[in-house]
Amino acid sequence: MGETAKIILNGQEYEFPVIEGTEKEKAIDISALRATTSYITLDNGFGNTGATKSAITFLNGEKAILRYRGIPIEQICEHSTFIETSYLLIYGELPTKSELEKFEAPFEKYYKLHPDMLNCFAGYPQAGHPMGLLSSMMCSLSGYYPELLKPSLSDDEFEETAAELLAKVNTISACTFKKMQGQDFVEPKEGYSYIENFLHMMFSTREKEYECNETIVAALRKLFILHADHEQNCSTSSVRLVGSSWANLFASISAGVSALWGPLHGGANQKVVEMLEEIQASGGDIDKFIARAKDKNDTYRLMGFGHRVYKNYDPRATIIKKDCERIFDTLGVTDPLLDIALKLEAKVLRDDYFVERKLYPNVDFYSGLIYKAIGIPTVMFPVLFAIGRMPGWIAHWKEMKENPESRIGRPRQIYTGSTERDYVPIDQR
Ligand code: ACO
Numbered sequence: 240m241g242e243t244a245k246i247i248l249n250g251q252e253y254e255f256p257v258i259e260g261t262e263k264e265k266a267i268d269i270s271a272l273r274a275t276t277s278y279i280t281l282d283n284g285f286g287n288t289g290a291t292k293s294a295i296t297f298l299n300g301e302k303a304i305l306r307y308r309g310i311p312i313e314q315i316c317e318h319s320t321f322i323e324t325s326y327l328l329i330y331g332e333l334p335t336k337s338e339l340e341k342f343e344a345p346f347e348k349y350y351k352l353h354p355d356m357l358n359c360f361a362g363y364p365q366a367g368h369p370m371g372l373l374s375s376m377m378c379s380l381s382g383y384y385p386e387l388l389k390p391s392l393s394d395d396e397f398e399e400t401a402a403e404l405l406a407k408v409n410t411i412s413a414c415t416f417k418k419m420q421g422q423d424f425v426e427p428k429e430g431y432s433y434i435e436n437f438l439h440m441m442f443s444t445r446e447k448e449y450e451c452n453e454t455i456v457a458a459l460r461k462l463f464i465l466h467a468d469h470e471q472n473c474s475t476s477s478v479r480l481v482g483s484s485w486a487n488l489f490a491s492i493s494a495g496v497s498a499l500w501g502p503l504h505g506g507a508n509q510k511v512v513e514m515l516e517e518i519q520a521s522g523g524d525i526d527k528f529i530a531r532a533k534d535k536n537d538t539y540r541l542m543g544f545g546h547r548v549y550k551n552y553d554p555r556a557t558i559i560k561k562d563c564e565r566i567f568d569t570l571g572v573t574d575p576l577l578d579i580a581l582k583l584e585a586k587v588l589r590d591d592y593f594v595e596r597k598l599y600p601n602v603d604f605y606s607g608l609i610y611k612a613i614g615i616p617t618v619m620f621p622v623l624f625a626i627g628r629m630p631g632w633i634a635h636w637k638e639m640k641e642n643p644e645s646r647i648g649r650p651r652q653i654y655t656g657s658t659e660r661d662y663v664p665i666d667q668r
Pocket residue numbers: 284502503504505507532533539540541542543544545546547548596598601602603
């Protein structure tokens with residue numbers, strides 16, 4: 240018999256199996272706990288709770304390791320494209336040349352929006368946050384593909400939906416930007432790569448075609464890859480939870496976009512730059528902001544620091560920081576915010592409060608500065624995160640649907656409200 244764990248409740252002993260992952264991480268399988276003991280477990284924010292077994296991404300927060308399907312993120316960033324990485328995440332293996340061509344071929348068709356979708360954009364307020372628009376549009380896509388909404392998709396139907404979502408998030412994201420700017424949408428361009436098309440649809444206008452710059456294309460390639468998956472994070476867990484009710488992939492992805500929007504998750508990249516701007520506007524008084532973040536009576540946090548799983552430097556932040564400085568040099572961009580960021584990081588890494596709590600820069604700390612350097616407005620940063628995270632969401636939805644052990648996600652609770660009491664008519668209250 241393998242390793243087991245014992246729980247003693249009121250003198251009675253209960254034994255539960257321990258399961259082990261391929262990287263030797265261990266879990267006590269308490270699936271039978273309530274049925275055998277009538278107790279449940281309580282785990283605020285699911286900090287210790289494994290919601291599923293997964294073979295997509297491995298990360299070790301103590302050792303700063305991140306691997307997609309076993310391949311270190313550093314190697315993927317060095318050699319792969321975003322579409323190849325997407326295939327790897329979704330299907331589990333690096334594609335052959337012909338597999339990749341087959342996967343990518345329909346993208347050109349799928350970049351194009353259904354003409355009726357333009358009406359959806361037209362009815363949305365120009366000042367609305369692009370993440371609200373992106374989430375709505377992702378869900379609206381379901382209206383155009385009724386044949387893809389059934390609970391089980393064939394392999395071909397799934398592939399079509401996945402390619403459709405990857406292509407459409409690119410176009411729709413660019414359109415949210417155009418909407419914000421009050422500019423006409425720009426058609427995708429034949430022969431352009433995924434990232435070139437994104438930049439073209441974002442920045443070309445009727446009057447002037449955007450010229451893609453190699454450094455910018457390479458920077459976005461790496462950023463999208465670095466954001467492509469991060470196992471059971473808040474937005475991915477949302478996608479899985481919604482999908483667990485057999486909701487279609489479009490609806491599930493829309494929930495992922497909404498979860499990502501929050502400033503504690505994918506919205507942090509926007510908040511980092513706003514925080515650096517605030518520090519700059521206050522005359523660069525970094526210590527004042529650090530003191531606020533440490534004050535127990537203040538809810539203020541230093542954006543871009545800390546992570547639920549990384550208790551070491553986020554390996555994605557290591558790559559982005561190096562890139563950030565190089566991209567600034569190559570593009571000849573200077574930004575006083577970079578200097579503030581470097582100083583803030585140096586101070587935080589020496590400060591006992593942050594050291595004791597193992598709060599290091601996360602992926603969002605430097606990514607916003609790169610987006611800013613390449614001309615993307617702050618409010619669009621979470622949208623770029625969503626483009627990057629799309630393959631991860633799709634891969635997790637697929638894995639969940641194919642797992643015969645999957646059940647509808649339905650946590651329990653410990654009730655802390657009133658015990659039974661009688662209804663009081665309104666005139667007697
Ligand atoms: N600034 C100041 N203090 C912090 C910060 C921060 N950025 N992050 C955590 N802490 C403190 C908490 O106040 C807490 O202190 P305490 O133990 O004295 O109460 C301790 O560190 C642990 O923090 P928790 O909130 O319990 O950690 P949790 O794992 O729940 O949260 C999170 C992780 C949300 C990322 C948090 O560190 C945070 O809010 N960071 C800022 C927002 C951010 O950068 N989010 C992006 C994360 S990366 C991503 O989602 C892509």
